[in-house]
Amino acid sequence: MxxxxxxxxxxxxxxxxxxxxxxxxxxxxxxxxxxxxxxxxxxxxxxxxxxxxxxxxxxxxxxxxxxxxxxxxxxxxxxxxxxxxxxxxxxxxxxxxxxxxxxxxxxxxxxxxxxxxxxxxxxxxxxxxxxxxxxxxxxxxxxxxxxxxxxxxxxxxxxxxxxxxxxxxxxxxxxxxxxxxxxxxxxxxxxxxxxxxxxxxxxxxxxxxxxxxxxxxxxxxxxxxxxxxxxxxxxxxxxxxxxxxxxTSPIIWKEKLVSLKGVSSLQSLFARVETEIEAAAKEEQGVFLSITIEDQEELPEEVIEKIQDGDLLEGFNQDDHEPFVYLYKLKIAPKKKQVPFSYDQKMQESFEKSGQDLKEGEVFRKKLRDLFKNQIVRSRFSELEQDSLLQEEILIAAQELLFEDIFFEEEEDRS
Missing domain, CATH: 3.60.21.10 (Metallo-dependent phosphatases)
Known part of the structure; x- marks a missing residue:
């Protein structure tokens, strides 16, 4: 053996x-x-x-x-x-x-x-x-x-x-x-x-x-x-x-989907997220935690804005106790299954091809080239030009914004 x-x-x-x-x-x-x-x-x-x-x-x-x-x-x-x-x-x-x-x-x-x-x-x-x-x-x-x-x-x-x-x-x-x-x-x-x-x-x-x-x-x-x-x-x-x-890894990345049923105030929302952070702290390793929330219909619009603009995320103490838990993302789950052109196969294929083209590194970098020509951006954030994680986050955010616009228009057409 x-x-x-x-x-x-x-x-x-x-x-x-x-x-x-x-x-x-x-x-x-x-x-x-x-x-x-x-x-x-x-x-x-x-x-x-x-x-x-x-x-x-x-x-x-x-x-x-x-x-x-x-x-x-x-x-x-x-x-x-x-x-x-x-x-x-x-x-x-x-x-x-x-x-x-x-x-x-x-x-x-x-x-x-x-x-x-x-x-x-x-x-x-x-x-x-x-x-x-x-x-x-x-x-x-x-x-x-x-x-x-x-x-x-x-x-x-x-x-x-x-x-x-x-x-x-x-x-x-x-x-x-x-x-x-x-x-x-x-x-x-x-x-x-x-x-x-x-x-x-x-x-x-x-x-x-x-x-x-x-x-x-x-x-x-x-x-x-x-x-x-x-x-x-x-x-x-x-x-x-x-x-x-x-x-063997001393740090793990973790995602959590959290329901906000029955949550109707900033205080109760804050407490719910704190509970998830405390649960993650029981891991033997350090944790990078991402929380996606759903069922947020009972939350007032001004509280939802606190989530969307990052203010709520900033409110959590990213302290240095062992093992650490670092909440790096807090977002709202999309409301619908995102299939934007289900009624038009050619449009759907064109949309998917465009997304694939943008995922290719050279195409993406060409789109950002003017931004990184800026002296301030280049001096402070030059390493981000080659950051694959940033690229993925930008493409996902752009896709979500586009989906929201498409679904909004579809809802208007049906009403």
Whole structure:
């Protein structure tokens, strides 16, 4: 039997650009969260005395890795070396290989895959013969089907494991389509386990043989909800694989839908939201909380305005107790299912295509180019020009405003 930990998408030194406006002390906790999560993963590997650790791409957040992040990784690899645990890692689209003169050398227990799929074969302490195949990105844009270059399962090993940082065809995800593959292609290699990276939502695509996205180790924005961490995997001949998820992230993102039935004043609304914040504070980690309210018909219009203009959100004490709860969004749920052109198929298709075009980064940036030419905007908010979270929030807000206008006009036409 072999036991190992599969992790991916560490994004060490992630800048968390959309959160820099919060209190500096709280932001420091957020900034350190990726480091803390990986530290916990390494500690678990040592505690469990695993045979090896797999890291399937995007160790760092950017190609130009900070010395701090590299030194941290080297120290963690040193802890694993002292425990006799080998590490296999590949670089992904965020931290593709390059600038070798600016990199710290890792301890000799670390195997870093090159830019073409290669296989390392070795024997564990329990005399199990293992083959591990993987590759690292040479550039940010790897569009080729790298899976086609992976060899078939070696016949002279007990277990053959594949590491692949790439995109499953047909998967609904906002992540880019890099090194695409299909389940059929993976199964065709006849490996015993596929350790996938790139998609930040963890998912068991197949149980036997396991094909697993471990997800990223720390949620970095509101789209990356819930527990984050790694998988502890046990493989034994003739028995079903055992998969245990290890939650390690010190901070989680959480959404809550709250009914306001019976709530008719600012005082009772404030108390209802405070109750949700107190409930979230019972989590073992820090929490970024988003609350969407519904059934607000009994609220006076002036109270609703306090929600819409952000005044109510500002009223909650974003204090620094442990574990912290930070209420970052408070909004009213849309009243209707938002299908604006259900009566006109061509109009609906045109609307959806326009939205998709705007989601493409270059189109969006062109639309904002004049704004960021402004000297004041560029000097104070230059980092937001490339902020994908800001882009998504702008597009969602624009869509909601458009929906409101469309539905208002439809209601007027029917009246």
């Amino acid at each position: 072999i036991r190992f930990i599969h992790t991916a998408d560490l994004h060490l030194d992630s800048p968390f650009k959309g959160l820099k406006r919060m209190h500096p002390h709280l932001y420091e906790k957020v900034y350190q969260s990726t480091f803390q999560s990986f530290y916990h993963i390494v500690s678990k590997a040592i505690e469990e005395e695993v045979d090896f650790l797999l890291i399937s791409g995007d160790i760092y957040d950017e190609e130009n890795q900070s010395v701090k992040a590299q030194a941290f990784l080297r120290d963690q690899m040193g802890r694993l070396k002292a425990a006799g645990i080998p590490v296999y890692l590949s670089h992904g689209n965020h931290d593709f290989l390059g600038r070798e003169t600016l990199k710290l050398q890792m301890p000799d227990n670390v195997m870093i895959f090159g830019t073409e799929p290669e296989t390392d074969v070795w024997t564990t302490k329990s005399q199990e013969r293992i083959a591990i195949t993987g590759f690292s990105y040479q550039t940010r844009w790897v569009k080729e089907r790298m899976i086609q270059q992976y060899p078939n399962r070696k016949s002279d090993v007990d277990f053959h494991i594949g590491m692949l940082h790439g995109f499953l065809e047909g998967l609904e995800s906002s992540e880019g389509v890099y090194a695409p593959f299909s389940i059929q292609e993976l199964n065709g290699k006849q490996y015993d386990y596929w350790a996938l990276g790139h998609i930040h939502k963890r998912e068991i695509l197949q149980e036997s043989p396991p094909i697993i996205y471990s997800g990223n180790i720390q949620g970095r924005n509101p789209n990356e909800l819930g527990e984050k961490g790694a998988y502890l995997v046990s493989l034994e001949k003739g028995r079903s694989p055992r998969l245990e998820f290890l939650p």
